Amino acid sequence: MANMYPDILPQSVTSNMGRSAEVQVFNALRDGLPDDCDVFYSVGWHGRKSATMDGEADFVIVDRNRGMMIIEVKGGIRVGRGASPDGWFTETHGGQVQKIKNPVEQARKNKYALLEKIKSLPGMDKFHVPAAHAVVLPASADPGDVMGPDSPTGIFVFAGHMSDIKSRLVSIWDYYSEGIELKEIPTDISEKIRKFLAPSFTLSSDWSAVISEIDRKIERLSESQFSVLDGLQRTRRAEISGGAGTGKTLLAFEKARRLAEQGMKTLLTCYNRPLADRLSGLAAGIDSLDVMTFHQLCFMAAAKAGIDHADTHGFDEYPVLLERSLEKLGPLYDAVIVDEGQDFAVNAEDSSGRSDWWTLIELSLIDPGILYIFLDRNQSVYGDVTGLPENLVPYDLVVNLRNTNQIHSYARKLYSGSQFSAGGPKGPSVELFMLNEEDGEARAAAVAKEFERLTVTIDPENIVLLTATRPLLDELSSTKAGQWIYDKRQSSPISGKSAADTIRRYKGLDAQAVILVASGEFPAEPELAYVGATRARSILSVIGTRADIDALKRGI
Numbered sequence: 001m002a003n004m005y006p007d008i009l010p011q012s013v014t015s016n017m018g019r020s021a022e023v024q025v026f027n028a029l030r031d032g033l034p035d036d037c038d039v040f041y042s043v044g045w046h047g048r049k050s051a052t053m054d055g056e057a058d059f060v061i062v063d064r065n066r067g068m069m070i071i072e073v074k075g076g077i078r079v080g081r082g083a084s085p086d087g088w089f090t091e092t093h094g095g096q097v098q099k100i101k102n103p104v105e106q107a108r109k110n111k112y113a114l115l116e117k118i119k120s121l122p123g124m125d126k127f128h129v130p131a132a133h134a135v136v137l138p139a140s141a142d143p144g145d146v147m148g149p150d151s152p153t154g155i156f157v158f159a160g161h162m163s164d165i166k167s168r169l170v171s172i173w174d175y176y177s178e179g180i181e182l183k184e185i186p187t188d189i190s191e192k193i194r195k196f197l198a199p200s201f202t203l204s205s206d207w208s209a210v211i212s213e214i215d216r217k218i219e220r221l222s223e224s225q226f227s228v229l230d231g232l233q234r235t236r237r238a239e240i241s242g243g244a245g246t247g248k249t250l251l252a253f254e255k256a257r258r259l260a261e262q263g264m265k266t267l268l269t270c271y272n273r274p275l276a277d278r279l280s281g282l283a284a285g286i287d288s289l290d291v292m293t294f295h296q297l298c299f300m301a302a303a304k305a306g307i308d309h310a311d312t313h314g315f316d317e318y319p320v321l322l323e324r325s326l327e328k329l330g331p332l333y334d335a336v337i338v339d340e341g342q343d344f345a346v347n348a349e350d351s352s353g354r355s356d357w358w359t360l361i362e363l364s365l366i367d368p369g370i371l372y373i374f375l376d377r378n379q380s381v382y383g384d385v386t387g388l389p390e391n392l393v394p395y396d397l398v399v400n401l402r403n404t405n406q407i408h409s410y411a412r413k414l415y416s417g418s419q420f421s422a423g424g425p426k427g428p429s430v431e432l433f434m435l436n437e438e439d440g441e442a443r444a445a446a447v448a449k450e451f452e453r454l455t456v457t458i459d460p461e462n463i464v465l466l467t468a469t470r471p472l473l474d475e476l477s478s479t480k481a482g483q484w485i486y487d488k489r490q491s492s493p494i495s496g497k498s499a500a501d502t503i504r505r506y507k508g509l510d511a512q513a514v515i516l517v518a519s520g521e522f523p524a525e526p527e528l529a530y531v532g533a534t535r536a537r538s539i540l541s542v543i544g545t546r547a548d549i550d551a552l553k554r555g556i
Contacts, residue, residue, distance in 0.1 A: 002033035021075025067130030107133035242397025244534030260289035264334035271343035275508035301325035341375035414530035444479035468521035513539035
């Protein structure tokens, strides 16, 4: 697969029917050429002396074994030329005939203009870059040798060549080899050319368009998951398991909404306060639906039962408070939906008393209540998953719809449950930054630099900083990285700043972009790496020690 610049076309190109031919050629070059080819899309330049020296090539291919090829693309359902060299035309899908520039002459002029620009680069005046030009007509059939002496078919790629474009480009190189000396381009020279051509296509300039397109695709895919609930509509008790990104929280909320709109008094509960706050905001205005954490449930029930809870402080006292309240009030809900259920089901030895929570959830249900538990055993950052209620019908979610394929490829290595596949778009590559474990100053600098890079085109409010531990977050907040963030636990959202939290507290939530920071925790706690990485929908940057980065690459 060729190295593409950019590696993803922006939506402004892919959604433009007038550029569909360029998109088709982009995909063919990407999939058909080997990795020793760099392909640059829409390369433009300005002439120093005159605007007439300005130019733009549809594609520039740098083949390190042969040379550089400049390609002009012409689309339309029909392309042709009149008797004169400037009589080229194209017919659009709407039947409109338009006059176009001579593509052969365009490609030839662009070749020489670009060679002059490259020759002016430092250190390039002594190296001659072999160069060729070609024309691609992806919707036109090969007419045979009837195109005229100035337009030899040997430098054209037609529709019949698109499925094996590599072979056709090799034949074009062979066509030119009689007149130019094809030779290997040294690595340092090809790198200079790449750096010269690539700046026009840094992904940072397209992040907003890329992210918006990814979010639209993920939203469409996620909503398709609602069919799972349709298939379970006669099931009163269910355990729905799935890896990160398989739509558990989305389905939990949708199930709770449906039940509430049927007139059932419904509770949607979870362990983490940030997740409960987000779900509560979504539930505003839905009658018969309560959204709260388990601890909020305990306090609410106590207040309703008239039980004084002013002296209740430790988490292990909450179940007792709820039990006393239910003894006075009786069952409260027709249906209970639990999200992130793995946080409830832990070992009986756990001092928080969470082993009793399921009993209290059952006692909260009006017989014959509806109980749905959504969980991911691989996200059990508080302990092993045990002690779930009985008689639950199991259902596995097996497709990750929230994360891009790039992010999923790392998450999958850290996942120990049943296999689940990637269903989202490809997305940008995951960025990994390896640091010295003890170098807090370098860590803060790396975080600040990553914020600077991402916020060029991404709203800071769509970026989240997640740390493996609370001390690590406190440390970063007191450095120059702190200017970019606000502590989500201690502050309401601040305009122009990014939320910062620990991985554990941010479970169940997600963001367009995540900067994940660790200082040696991931090898011993791979579930932290798994949870943290999968909070990112589109863009993930990881800053950690060698051990952290190795753990992320290697998995469990």
